[in-house]
Each structure stands twice: as C-alpha cells, then as structure tokens.
Amino acid sequence: MIFFYPKLVDSYFLHLTIATFLAMILASSWDILARTGQVSVGQAGLFGIGAYTSALLYQWIHLHPILGILAGAIVAVIAAVGIGYLTLRLRGIYFSITTIAFAEALAVIWLMIPDITGGAMGVSTPPLFGGNRELAYYLVLAILVLVIFVVWLIEKSRLNFAFTAIRENEDVANVMGINPTRYKVLAFMISAFFTGLAGGFYSHYNTYIIPYEVFSLNVSIACLVMPIFGGLYTILGPIIGTILIKAIEEYLRVTFSYGHQIAYGLILVVVVLFMPDGLIGLWKKRILPLFSKKEIGEG
Amino acid sequence: MDWASLLQSLANGILIAGLYAAVTLGLTLVLGVMGIVNFAHGELIMLGAYSSFWLFALLGIDPLLSLAMSGVILFFIGMGIYQFTIRRIMKDPPLNQLLLTLGISIFFQNLAMILWKTDSRTIMTAYSGMSLDLGIIHFGLTRLITFLISVVLTVLLVIFLSKTKPGRAMRAVSENNTASWLIGINVERTYLLAFGVAAALAGAAGALVSTVMYTFPMVGFKLSLKAFCILVIGGLGNIPGTLFGSLILGITESFVGTYVPEGSGWAEGISFILLIVILIIKPTGLAGTRRE
Numbered sequence: 001m002i003f004f005y006p007k008l009v010d011s012y013f014l015h016l017t018i019a020t021f022l023a024m025i026l027a028s029s030w031d032i033l034a035r036t037g038q039v040s041v042g043q044a045g046l047f048g049i050g051a052y053t054s055a056l057l058y059q060w061i062h063l064h065p066i067l068g069i070l071a072g073a074i075v076a077v078i079a080a081v082g083i084g085y086l087t088l089r090l091r092g093i094y095f096s097i098t099t100i101a102f103a104e105a106l107a108v109i110w111l112m113i114p115d116i117t118g119g120a121m122g123v124s125t126p127p128l129f130g131g132n133r134e135l136a137y138y139l140v141l142a143i144l145v146l147v148i149f150v151v152w153l154i155e156k157s158r159l160n161f162a163f164t165a166i167r168e169n170e171d172v173a174n175v176m177g178i179n180p181t182r183y184k185v186l187a188f189m190i191s192a193f194f195t196g197l198a199g200g201f202y203s204h205y206n207t208y209i210i211p212y213e214v215f216s217l218n219v220s221i222a223c224l225v226m227p228i229f230g231g232l233y234t235i236l237g238p239i240i241g242t243i244l245i246k247a248i249e250e251y252l253r254v255t256f257s258y259g260h261q262i263a264y265g266l267i268l269v270v271v272v273l274f275m276p277d278g279l280i281g282l283w284k285k286r287i288l289p290l291f292s293k294k295e296i297g298e299g
Numbered sequence: 300m301d302w303a304s305l306l307q308s309l310a311n312g313i314l315i316a317g318l319y320a321a322v323t324l325g326l327t328l329v330l331g332v333m334g335i336v337n338f339a340h341g342e343l344i345m346l347g348a349y350s351s352f353w354l355f356a357l358l359g360i361d362p363l364l365s366l367a368m369s370g371v372i373l374f375f376i377g378m379g380i381y382q383f384t385i386r387r388i389m390k391d392p393p394l395n396q397l398l399l400t401l402g403i404s405i406f407f408q409n410l411a412m413i414l415w416k417t418d419s420r421t422i423m424t425a426y427s428g429m430s431l432d433l434g435i436i437h438f439g440l441t442r443l444i445t446f447l448i449s450v451v452l453t454v455l456l457v458i459f460l461s462k463t464k465p466g467r468a469m470r471a472v473s474e475n476n477t478a479s480w481l482i483g484i485n486v487e488r489t490y491l492l493a494f495g496v497a498a499a500l501a502g503a504a505g506a507l508v509s510t511v512m513y514t515f516p517m518v519g520f521k522l523s524l525k526a527f528c529i530l531v532i533g534g535l536g537n538i539p540g541t542l543f544g545s546l547i548l549g550i551t552e553s554f555v556g557t558y559v560p561e562g563s564g565w566a567e568g569i570s571f572i573l574l575i576v577i578l579i580i581k582p583t584g585l586a587g588t589r590r591e
Contacts (some may be wrong), residue, residue, distance in 0.1 A: 268402025
C-alpha cells in the first residue's frame with residue numbers, strides 16, 4: 001500500500017506525507033545520537049549544511065540532485081566529526097551548548113559571505129525530478145526506509161550495548177572496555193549523515209532555501225521534540241511522535257500566525273515531567289495493563 | 300596603530316562586558332548551586348526586558364528605576380517555575396534537566412511572539428543619546444550606566460553569598476548538598492531561593508538590555524548563546540570565571556567590530572568561534588576550576 005500510495009491521494013496530501021516522512025528521518029536520526037545520552041540542540045546546522053551543499057553544488061557545477069544530496073550528507077558527517085571530537089570527550093552539556101551555538105554561527109556566517117552562499121536571499125534550484133511529486137515521494141521513502149533499517153541494525157548489533165552502556169553510565173562503560181568518545185562520535189556521524197540527506201532532499205524538493213529557515217532553532221527543536229514525544233530509543237517512537245506533532249502543527253499553524261511552536265515547548269515540559277518514556281512508554285505502562293487486567297477479569 | 304581607537308574599543312568592550320556579566324550571573328548561580336544549566340535563562344532575561352519596556356511604555360517609568368520592579372517580578376516567576384517544574388526533576392539525569400529547561404525556553408519564546416509579535420522595540424529616554432567625553436575616548440551615557448549597575452549587581456551578589464545566611468547556605472549546597480542537608484540546611488528551600496535570585500538577576504539584566512538593545516522575543520536566546528560561551532570560557536559555574544569570560548567576550552567582540560571589515564556583523568558568530576577555540580586549547584575553561 002505504501003508503494004501505491006501516491007496513486008491514491010491528491011497532490012496536497014502527498015506533499016504533507018512527504019513533509020512528514022522528511023520529519024521522521026530527522027526524528028529518527030536525532031534518536032540514534034540520543035541513544036548514547038547526548039542531546040544535540042543544533043541539528044539545524046547539519047540539516048542546513050546538507051541543504052546548502054547540495055543546492056550550491058547544483059548552482060556551481062550542475063551536479064545531479066541525487067549526487068548533491070549524498071555530497072551534502074558527507075559534508076554534514078565531516079562537520080559532525082569535527083564538533084564530536086572536540087566536545088564529546090567532555091560532559092554532555094558541552095556538546096549541547098556547542099551544537100546550539102554551531103547552528104546559530106552558521107546562520108551568521110552564511111549572511112556575512114553572500115558571494116558564496118547567496119546571503120539572506122538564499123539559493124534556488126529547479127524542482128526535483130522536474131516537479132514530479134511521485135518520484136520525490138519514492139526518494140524520501142527510500143531514505144526513510146534506510147534510516148529505519150540502520151536503526152534496526154543498531155538495535156540488533158553490539159552497538160546497542162555500547163550505546164546503552166554509555167548512556168547509563170559512562171565511567172562503567174569505560175571500565176568495560178568501551179571507548180565512550182569513539183562510540184558517541186560514531187553515533188553523531190550516523191545521525192549527521194541522515195540529517196544531511198534530509199537537508200539535501202529538502203533544498204531540492206522545496207526549490208528554495210534561506211539561512212534563517214534551514215539553520216533556525218525551530219528545525220533543531222523539531223528534531224528533538226518528535227522522538228521525545230513518541231518515546232526515545234525505539235524504532236516506532238520517533239515515527240509516532242512525528243505523525244502527531246505534524247498533525248498538531250498543521251492545526252496550530254492555522255490558529256496562530258506567530259508562535260505556533262509553543263506546542264513544542266509545552267510537549268517537552270509535559271513529557272519530561274509526566275511521561276518520561278513518551279507515548280510508547282505511556283502505552284506500555286498505562287494502556288496495555290488495562291486490557292490485560294480486563295482479560296484476566298473476564299476469563 | 301591608532302591609540303585613541305584602540306583605547307576606545309577597549310573601553311567599549313569593557314562596558315559591554317559588564318552587561319554580559321549581568322546576563323550570565325544568574326546562569327552561573329543556578330549551575331553552581333543546583334548543578335543545572337538553565338536553557339531558559341535567556342527567556343527570563345527576555346521577560347525582564349519586556350516588563351521594563353511595558354513599564355516604560357504604559358506608565359512612563361524609567362527603565363533604570365523599573366529595574367528593581369523587573370527583578371521582583373522575575374523573582375516570583377522564577378520561584379514559580381522552580382516549584383512547578385524544576386523541583387520535580389532535581390534528582391533526574393542531566394538529560395532531563397536540559398530538556399525541561401529547553402522546553403520552558405521554547406514555551407516563553409513563543410508565548411512572547413503570540414503576545415507581543417516579533418517587532419523589535421526600543422526605549423528612548425531623555426539621556427539615550429548623551430555621551431560622556433574623557434579626552435580621547437568617550438562613553439555613551441546609557442552604556443556607562445548599565446555597566447555601573449552591572450558592577451553593583453555583581454557586588455551585591457557576592458555580598459549576599461558571603462555575608463548572609465541564605466547566601467552561605469547556597470555556597471554550602473554548591474559544595475556538597477548531602478553534607479549540607481546533614482548539618483540542617485533546607486536544601487530544597489535553598490534551591491528555590493537560588494533559582495528565584497537567579498531569575499531576579501535575569502530580570503534586572505533584562506531591564507538593562509532593554510535600554511541598550513532591541514527588545515524582541517528572541518533577544519534572550521541570542522544573549523543566552525553569549526552567556527553559554529562565557530560559561531565555558533570561565534569554567535562552568537563560578538563567579539570570577541564569569542567576570543573573566545565576560546571581559547574576554549566583550550573585548551573580543553569590540554575589537555572585531557572595530558578592526559575587521561563589516562566586523563559588527565560577525566559579532567554574533569564570535570561567541571561560537573571563541574567557544575571552539577577554548578574547547579581546543581583548554582576545555583576546562585581559561586579560569587580553570589574543579590569542574591571538568
């Protein structure tokens with residue numbers, strides 16, 4: 001059904017679906033890093049790097065968008081390695097502070113060198129696949145399937161033990177022979193790769209990017225609210241969280257002209273205070289037991 | 300090199316450093332006493348700036364007088380935030396504390412956009428344009444006053460922490476909260492008060508901000524990036540380090556503004572570059588502390 005989907009819905013709904021899939025990629029890749037206990041508040045930096053690399057490569061040498069998107073992901077990984085090696089050997093807070101400053105600094109740099117970056121006016125590219133939304137749908141679906149597959153691989157492999165050990169207690173992990181910095185950098189690289197892919201896809205799909213948008217705090221916050229709402233360290237959590245957040249966002253966008261992201265703030269506060277494992281946790285802890293009790297009562 | 304312009308930009312840097320110190324002190328206090336990096340600190344400053352702006356626009360109260368009012372308003376807002384949210388996660392892993400304060404920050408940013416739109420607002424007082432000439436260099440009067448008030452705020456905080464009973468309790472808790480509890484200090488109440496005092500400092504700093512910068516919903520976010528940078532330069536969570544970090548950032552920004560072409564536009568990026576430089580050469584902060 002997911003394969004024939006574009007034939008079944010109208011163009012606007014297809015667009016919404018593509019945007020939601022793109023957000024799912026961002027949410028899942030943030031969650032990969034979170035598995036090591038690190039909070040990136042600057043995914044917009046990596047997203048923007050992916051978007052700009054791809055768009056600028058098209059503008060300069062007419063590089064095919066698919067190759068451009070890949071190139072964007074690779075540049076994002078390089079940036080992640082740089083930041084990762086500097087900050088991930090320190091306490092987590094250094095990483096969070098540096099990532100938030102990183103995205104903001106990129107926005108400044110982009111505005112200051114307009115000859116290279118297009119400045120505040122941004123960069124335009126021709127529509128992806130000549131504006132064929134169906135093909136765009138299959139491309140974003142392919143990236144989404146890939147990221148979910150990678151998360152599944154991580155869960156099945158020894159990486160999962162290393163990530164979890166580091167998250168639970170870094171000193172103990174170190175004693176167990178796990179090099180925390182190396183694994184954290186690896187997680188950040190995987191996360192950056194998919195965030196970069198998403199950025200590249202966005203620039204071509206949207207045909208137009210400006211620094212204020214791709215490097216904005218809103219992007220970074222969206223990347224973390226969706227998986228946290230759905231439930232961290234799971235495959236399904238980021239997916240469910242994204243669907244609900246996108247639905248809330250579409251509704252609020254109509255209601256408020258400014259500040260509809262107030263919902264992000266509220267959700268973060270409520271989740272941290274009252275449902276630490278997100279919707280998935282709530283389901284497992286509160287809803288499932290209700291049904292199992294009933295069955296016992298009836299039987 | 301032109302000595303007058305060198306001295307002038309050094310002086311400007313020191314003046315702005317005073318404001319940065321006022322902006323960062325509350326963050327330092329909460330980190331030092333409670334062990335939390337408060338991502339919502341910038342938004343407390345933003346609320347302080349708006350309360351000062353509205354007191355001026357509606358009641359015509361001079362921002363330098365309404366400073367105390369902003370401080371009091373934010374003291375209560377801060378204690379409310381602590382009571383209803385942060386108190387519950389004091390024993391949680393740092394990840395939760397980060398996400399909670401980040402959530403509060405996003406909430407207030409967007410609330411401000413909904414209530415007051417994204418317009419940039421300024422306060423023009425009778426003395427806004429005045430300046431003071433000292434031979435070869437001269438100071439904007441407003442900047443000079445904000446600097447002096449920042450110095451007063453810092454001195455008051457230091458006196459509070461060293462001479463008063465609740466202040467000493469905060470220092471004890473920052474050293475060791477279990478031992479403090481054992482000798483009969485009410486740790487919870489100390490946290491509450493520390494967060495309230497930090498918010499009051501943010502309120503006062505916000506009032507200062509409203510006189511020398513634009514007031515808009517994201518002003519707190521922009522300032523908190525500078526404050527984070529200062530925190531890292533100074534080594535997390537100590538007052539001398541904060542003052543030192545503020546001087547480094549203020550003077551660097553001022554020199555870049557003077558000597559680099561289009562330098563003032565780069566000023567925003569300087570805190571990030573400084574942050575990276577510090578992380579490369581001495582990640583424990585230039586002032587060097589016990590915290591890693």
